[in-house]
Amino acid sequence: MAFKSTIQHKTYHFNDLRTLLAKATPFRSGDALAGLAADSYEERVAAQMALADVPLKVFLNEAVIPYEQDEVTRLIMDTHDAVAFAPVSHLTVGEFRDWLLGDSAATIALQQLAPGITPEMAAAVSKLMRNQDLISVAQKCEVVTKFRNTIGLKGHLSVRLQPNHNTDDPKGIAASIVDGLLYGSGDAVIGINPATDSPQAVVTLLQMLDQLRQQFEIPTQSCVLCHVTTAMQIMHRAPVDLVFQSIAGTEQANKSFGIDIALLAEAHAAALSLQRGTVGNNVMYFETGQGSALSANANAGVDQQTCEVRSYAVARRFSPLLVNTVVGFIGPEYLFDGKQIIRAALEDHFCGKLMGLPMGVDICYTNHAEADQDDMDNLLTLLSVAGVNFIMGVPGADDIMLNYQSTSFHDALYARKVLGLKPAPEFEQWLQRQGIMDVAGKLLSVGETHRLLGYGV
Amino acid sequence: MELIQSDPWASLKAFTTARIALGRTGTAIPLREVLAFKMAHAHARDAVYSKLDTSALQEQLQSFHLPVPLLHSRAADRYEYLQRPDKGRRLDADSAASLAPQHADVVFILADGLSATAVNVHACPLLQQVLPMLKATGISVGPLCLVQQGRVAIGDEIGALLKAKVTIVLIGERPGLSAADSMGAYITYGPQVGNTDEVRNCISNIREEGLQYPAAAGKIFYLLQEALRLKLSGVELKDNYGLLS
Numbered sequence: 284m285a286f287k288s289t290i291q292h293k294t295y296h297f298n299d300l301r302t303l304l305a306k307a308t309p310f311r312s313g314d315a316l317a318g319l320a321a322d323s324y325e326e327r328v329a330a331q332m333a334l335a336d337v338p339l340k341v342f343l344n345e346a347v348i349p350y351e352q353d354e355v356t357r358l359i360m361d362t363h364d365a366v367a368f369a370p371v372s373h374l375t376v377g378e379f380r381d382w383l384l385g386d387s388a389a390t391i392a393l394q395q396l397a398p399g400i401t402p403e404m405a406a407a408v409s410k411l412m413r414n415q416d417l418i419s420v421a422q423k424c425e426v427v428t429k430f431r432n433t434i435g436l437k438g439h440l441s442v443r444l445q446p447n448h449n450t451d452d453p454k455g456i457a458a459s460i461v462d463g464l465l466y467g468s469g470d471a472v473i474g475i476n477p478a479t480d481s482p483q484a485v486v487t488l489l490q491m492l493d494q495l496r497q498q499f500e501i502p503t504q505s506c507v508l509c510h511v512t513t514a515m516q517i518m519h520r521a522p523v524d525l526v527f528q529s530i531a532g533t534e535q536a537n538k539s540f541g542i543d544i545a546l547l548a549e550a551h552a553a554a555l556s557l558q559r560g561t562v563g564n565n566v567m568y569f570e571t572g573q574g575s576a577l578s579a580n581a582n583a584g585v586d587q588q589t590c591e592v593r594s595y596a597v598a599r600r601f602s603p604l605l606v607n608t609v610v611g612f613i614g615p616e617y618l619f620d621g622k623q624i625i626r627a628a629l630e631d632h633f634c635g636k637l638m639g640l641p642m643g644v645d646i647c648y649t650n651h652a653e654a655d656q657d658d659m660d661n662l663l664t665l666l667s668v669a670g671v672n673f674i675m676g677v678p679g680a681d682d683i684m685l686n687y688q689s690t691s692f693h694d695a696l697y698a699r700k701v702l703g704l705k706p707a708p709e710f711e712q713w714l715q716r717q718g719i720m721d722v723a724g725k726l727l728s729v730g731e732t733h734r735l736l737g738y739g740v
Numbered sequence: 741m742e743l744i745q746s747d748p749w750a751s752l753k754a755f756t757t758a759r760i761a762l763g764r765t766g767t768a769i770p771l772r773e774v775l776a777f778k779m780a781h782a783h784a785r786d787a788v789y790s791k792l793d794t795s796a797l798q799e800q801l802q803s804f805h806l807p808v809p810l811l812h813s814r815a816a817d818r819y820e821y822l823q824r825p826d827k828g829r830r831l832d833a834d835s836a837a838s839l840a841p842q843h844a845d846v847v848f849i850l851a852d853g854l855s856a857t858a859v860n861v862h863a864c865p866l867l868q869q870v871l872p873m874l875k876a877t878g879i880s881v882g883p884l885c886l887v888q889q890g891r892v893a894i895g896d897e898i899g900a901l902l903k904a905k906v907t908i909v910l911i912g913e914r915p916g917l918s919a920a921d922s923m924g925a926y927i928t929y930g931p932q933v934g935n936t937d938e939v940r941n942c943i944s945n946i947r948e949e950g951l952q953y954p955a956a957a958g959k960i961f962y963l964l965q966e967a968l969r970l971k972l973s974g975v976e977l978k979d980n981y982g983l984l985s
Contacts, residue, residue: 312823448756455756461749462760615822650784650915651822651854656777679759679769679777686916688781691759696767726767731748 284345288333295329301347303337304403305586306330307410309626313574313587313617331411335377339368342403347593348583353534354544359401359596368399376407383408383420383637393424397639402532402592405634409588414626417633418669424636426672428604429563430504430524432709434471434672435641440704441673442695443607443643444469447684451478453491459678460495461735466692467699467720468676470710471605471643472525472568474506478684485509486521493522499717499735502709504560504604506568511542511550518553525568525604526554532571532593535581544597551601562709565604565641571595572609573627574617587617588627592634599638605673606640608632611648612687621658624648628662632671643673647689656680656688663690667698674698696726744770757918777917784915787855789818792888797850800864804871807883811835811898815889828891830933831898835887839901844882846874846964847904851890855912858923862946862953863910866923869957879964892926892940899931906967907931908960913944922947925956927963929973939974941967 286297297303305319307330314320321327343363346356365372370392371379382388388396409417427435434441446459456475463469473496475488485507492505504524511528528547531537537544547567554566576582576590585593591608598606608631611624618624628644635642646662648654663674680691698704705711705724714720717735718727729736747761762773769777794810801808812835815821815828831839850863867884874881882904887894892909899907909926916922923946928939941963946956962981967973 316824316826446758448758452755455758458749458752458755459758459760461752462747462758465747465749616825619823650781650917651788655781677758678756679762679773681759681777681780681917683756683758683916683918686914686918688917691769693762693764693767693769700767726764728745729748733748736749 284341286333286337288329290325290329295326295333297330297333300341300345300403301585303330303334304347304407304410304589307334308586308588309410311587311617311623311627312615312619313577316616317577317582317587319584319586334407335375335411337376337407339371339374339376339379339404342401342407347403347585347589348533353583355532355534355537355593355597358544358600359593362600363401364398366399367396370396371399376404377411379404379408380411380416384416388420388423390423390425393637394639397637400638402596402634402638403589405637406589406592409630409634412633414629414665417629418665421633421636421669424670426636426639426641428565428641430560430565430604431562432470432502432707433562434604434707436708437670438704439707440667440671440695440699441471441707442468442676442692443471443605443673444473445476445675445677445682445689446473447476447682449478449684451484451488453487456488457491457495457738461738462678463676463692464501464735465719465729465733466676466696467706467714467726468692468695469501469503470707471673472504472506474508474568476508476685480509480513482513482517485513486517489521489523495738498738500713502713511546515550515553518557522559523554523557524559525566526550527568527570529570529575530594530597531575531579531581532590532597533576533581533583533585535583536576536579536590537597539579539581544600547597547601565602567601567603568605568607569598569603570607570609571598571631572613573631574613577617578613588630591631595635595638595640598640603641605643606635607643607645608635609645609647611652611654612645614649615652618652620653621655621661624652624654625658625662625665629665629669632666632669641672644671645675645689647675647687649687659688659690663694663698664701667702667704699724780917783920784917787857787912787915787920790856790860792852792856792886793860794886794888797860797864797886801884804867804884806881809838809883809885811838811885811887813887813889813891813894818889821889825891828889829893831894836897836901839898841901841903842882843903845880845904845968846906846908847882847885847899847902849885849887849895849898849907849909851887851894851909851911853891853911854914855921858912858921858947859910861921862923866910866946866953866956869953870960873957873961877965879968893935895926895928896931896935897933899928900933904931905929906964906973908964919947919950922950925960927960927967927973929967929971941973941977941979
């Protein structure tokens with residue numbers, strides 16, 4: 284289907300939905316690199332005007348990557364919930380934006396709508412929304428998931444404790460974990476990116492995490508972020524709480540990650556069978572990020588934000604505990620500066636929440652991006668207002684293994700303090716029992732004899 | 741009353757270089773630590789925007805009595821380099837036209853990458869260790885190419901034009917907060933445009949506080965000999981250096 288928009292005497296033609304979506308996307312370097320971005324400011328707004336007039340129903344008939352070619356497209360089309368979609372099925376993309384911001388689109392209405400929203404619909408409407416709109420609507424969404432605690436309740440902000448170490452030294456990792464716990468972090472997950480994917484190294488780290496969790500009766504879950512095939516291989520002999528995998532929005536990009544939907548289904552079933560959750564059974568942890576499909580040469584002519592949101596359809600199929608968009612990790616050829624990183628993070632968070640996913644954001648940047656800690660402060664504040672489920676907690680915001688900057692334990696405390704947000708309820712009670720935090724949420728000073736400081740020394 | 745609430749677990753710093761036990765004021769990181777972080781980031785940023793010191797390098801490289809062509813990628817400046825990795829992987833027209841076949845066993849390419857500082861500092865001392873080893877074993881060495889705004893893959897085009905068997909690209913790695921002058925060496929057998937990373941062997945973190953020159957030179961020499969012997973590089977060429985002796 285072709286689309287057009289006439290501005291004064293100039294008519295812009297967009298050959299198909301894929302092109303229209305790409306041209307309507309707020310500027311980012313990755314779309315320019317892919318040769319998909321609008322050629323002028325005028326063309327971009329003209330595309331947004333044309334996109335505003337497209338009925339949402341069109342998205343059920345026209346795929347951005349053909350159904351026959353791509354299993355993610357098939358997943359999107361085959362699992363679409365027409366009943367959930369009904370309340371907005373008569374709207375255009377532009378009307379949908381207005382509907383989302385209206386008072387009748389309250390939390391419960393949005394939760395019921397989620398299974399009816401395809402990634403392309405979410406991506407399309409986000410392209411017409413200002414940052415304020417993305418925050419405002421996301422804040423109305425509430426996505427709650429559970430394993431050993433309850434994540435995503437309104438008024439709460441959880442933290443993935445990320446205690447990475449450049450040689451996976453267990454003592455070094457333990458030191459960062461203790462630091463993070465004493466700063467009130469770790470309720471989303473204690474999650475290590477291993478320096479090596481060797482199965483034995485992963486087993487060693489998982490055992491260490493599980494022993495620590497049990498010794499101190501911490502109501503949280505652990506994860507070593509190895510490849511899904513590694514997790515499946517060691518599951519019978521290692522305490523695997525959550526199964527992790529990086530995912531993308533096209534079949535080809537997932538192939539470059541060494542996965543497909545069938546493999547994820549197998550891993551999901553295996554993780555469920557372990558029955559390690561106590562208050563719920565959301566057992567998957569996914570990471571995503573704009574640009575991943577393009578960097579694998581597998582974007583199929585689709586803009587990077589739409590590719591990103593398509594990965595959420597893959598995530599949604601497996602009811603994950605956590606979905607983390609690692610927004611600024613990929614580098615300036617995809618998201619050049621703080622402005623682009625902030626915009627992308629707000630889009631990802633909004634689109635994921637609209638689709639019913641437990642979105643967290645790794646608020647981060649690399650040293651060759653035009654960004655710094657001030658940009659991260661801005662984004663952290665915006666996302667916390669938007670109701671992000673979780674963020675990262677890295678000692679001093681400096682990941683010594685992955686060599687990039689994220690958010691610190693202190694940053695998480697700042698966000699909780701200025702917005703009155705609390706940790707996951709079960710974890711909050713644990714922090715109080717440990718004398719780490721008082722009932723008002725204030726961090727307490729622990730003494731040298733605190734039991735956590737006796738760990739591993 | 742102390743302004744800073746210190747953390748009574750500073751002893752754990754012995755186990756990691758992570759920024760733990762920073763202390764706090766309210767929930768904020770104390771200023772001393774904030775400034776230390778900012779300085780590390782400043783070093784990284786300066787490294788990204790540092791320039792290859794071509795005149796100094798040309799002068800230092802003279803001692804090896806090899807041609808030192810000065811080349812440039814298709815990325816006009818740093819701004820374009822950062823946004824268009826495709827342009828940093830190819831030579832501009834003048835540079836490409838300046839290279840003719842020399843049929844050497846190996847060609848060294850010194851490219852700025854994401855830290856020209858790293859190459860300015862480490863490339864010559866490393867070559868001082870490596871080149872005598874090659875001379876002693878009769879491995880022929882082509883020009884020492886200096887490339888501005890270059891990425892790793894630019895070595896493929898250069899190696900192909902020079903008809904070299906192997907290219908070794910010495911390039912500035914992406915600066916981290918702990919090191920802004922880390923150099924990498926990428927070894928590729930059969931350089932040709934379109935090669936991807938799985939056909940390369942990488943030796944990373946070459947700097948005084950990381951992999952030191954003698955060790956880096958030994959690894960490069962080992963991998964180069966193996967690449968020439970097996971006529972391949974990359975995932976199929978295992979780095980068993982140090983395991984055999």
